[in-house]
Amino acid sequence: MFPENTGHRPAEQAVTIHQPTPITPYPAAPVVPLTPGGVPSVTSIVLPDGRVLTGYALDPTRPEPVTAKPLVSRTAVNIALGGIGFGAVCGGLVLLTTFIAALAALVQQLIILAAVIFGGWIAVQVFTATGQSKGATTVNIRKAVIKRNHFHG
Template identity: 70%
Template sequence: MYPESTPHPPVERAVEVHQPTPYPPAVPVAAPVVPVQPNAVPAVASIVLPDGRVVTGYAINPAHPEPPAAKPALSRTAVNVALGGVGFLAACGGLILLTSFIAALTAFITQLITLAAVIFGGWIAVQIFSARGHQSGTGTTVNIRKAVIKRNQFRH
């Protein structure tokens, strides 16, 4: 058709225009009704975009960061160490009191035993020395002489 040296004539192509196919509208589903406090309804804001479209929606309040927590005047470790020291001192004081009580009780029991020994020993001494000091007529006197024991017989 055309010799090779000649340029190809421009090819005209047909322009096809596609129209979007609309989807059928969705069946509206009843949304659950949530009771809202009248004071809690946020404000509705509308924004006009550069191309002329208008977007309407609820205004979102920016989240405010919480202020940093103030550091306590004393650290928890220091407070725990101090409380531990107070508890240790209270326990040591209790142990000292317990030790003193046991020592006092031991000394008291020792004194009671010593007092009982002195009283009982004195009573025995009185019994012994009073019997030798005078002879009463009610006692039996036995004089033992030489006795010969022969073949299980006592001879006098």
């Protein structure tokens, strides 16, 4: 029916294309909150071209207040407080270890003092017993000679 190489249609069969016009939705009117005291007042505004607009007076919406961010984060404050507490504890631990070391030195000196006193008492007992005869055994020590790993008494 159509010639194959012409590339166009005959005029009697022209196709008309109609594009639909999109309908823009009308924005919904804002809901006016009613105050418990009654109906809000009606306001009329006269435009420069003479038209009069009448409607309820609406308060402009206020954005919620933004909470101010602190200058320093809570995590940083907690870390700093933990460091201060740790430093205080370390100071106490240093004092505790110093106290333990001093106590150990005191005990060591008391043991040495007891050994010296007890050793002195024993020395006094040994050296004073030689001249007395209170049933004690007297031992005479004479010069011993050791020749070629053999004891000669």
